[in-house]
Amino acid sequence: MSVTRALVTRNIRIFLRCKSSVFFSFLSIIIIISLYALFLGDVQVQNIKNFIPNGIEIKESDLSWLVNSWIMAGIISVNTVTTTLGTYGTIVEDIAFKTNKDFLSSPIKRSQVVLGYIISSWILAIMFSIVGFLVFEFYIVIKGGHLLSLIDFIKVILIIGLSVIIFSGVLFYIVSFIKSPSTYGTLSTIVGTLIGFLAGIYIPPAALPKYAQVIISLFPVSYSASLLRRVVMPDPLNTVFKNAGDLAIREYSKDWGVVLYIGNYEINEFIMIIALLVIGFAFYLLSILRVMRNKI
DSSP states (O other): OHHHHHHHHHHHHHHHHOHHHHHHHTHHHHHHHHHIIIIIHHHHHHHHHHHSOTTOOOOHHHHHHHHHHHHHHHHHHHHHHHHHHHHTHHHHHHHHTTHHHHHHTTTOOHHHHHHHHHHHHHHHHHHHHHHHHHHHHHHHHHTTOOOOOHHHHHHHHHHHHHHHHHHHHHHHHHHTTOOSHHHHHHHHHHHHHHHHHHTTSSSOGGGSOHHHHHHHHHOHHHHHHHHHHHHHSHHHHHHHTTTTOHHHHHHHHHHTTSSEEETTEEEOHHHHHHHHHHHHHHHHHHHHHHHHTTOO
């Protein structure tokens, strides 16, 4: 255990001192915040107003609370992926510089090396995601929103933990095929750019063609985002739409990915959690088989 702990500490230190890894980890978040600051925030505000009957006044602070809560859930879900991927840059560097062979030629077990990579990714991704959540929650409060309850805080942290652990397994398997830092950098750029689209964060699912809506509804990161939105958005939703009725809430929730559908079938929380667990188990199993075949 002391060897694994030492490897975890080493991997964390390498990640934190590598500016490019940290940058690529936050690339998608920078893109999301920039787009919403420029125009997407106004698009959503106008969309919300379209659900409200004429003559009903809505406070700007309440609109801001709803929009920012929606954005926060998306950013956190994306961060659980991009930060995890960023931490795995250490694997690529170790393969490129043959450091992994040095490990394996020593008394260190292959399982300890692998656990060092995975556990360090869990720690870093969960830590960065929770810090991001707390910062965004503070921003929501100073912009006129309300603080989440203690129970909702705990739910958000549990969803963050679940998401990181699941996506860590998926990304470990993918990264195990990468042999050069340049390929890894390309992968990080592609993931950082596309993940917002695939998770329905840049554009509301309802604005996309049917086939794109199905892709979003099947994409695991969308499940993470939806689970978070179901926790952080009920209060602002009920506040903004209190005079518009439940139908307006349902329509908005469907259009903006708070609730996910495949056709007319609503994907509930239980199904999303089970799907994430199955995906995580499958990719961890594939990773174990790959490691056993001495591919990393």
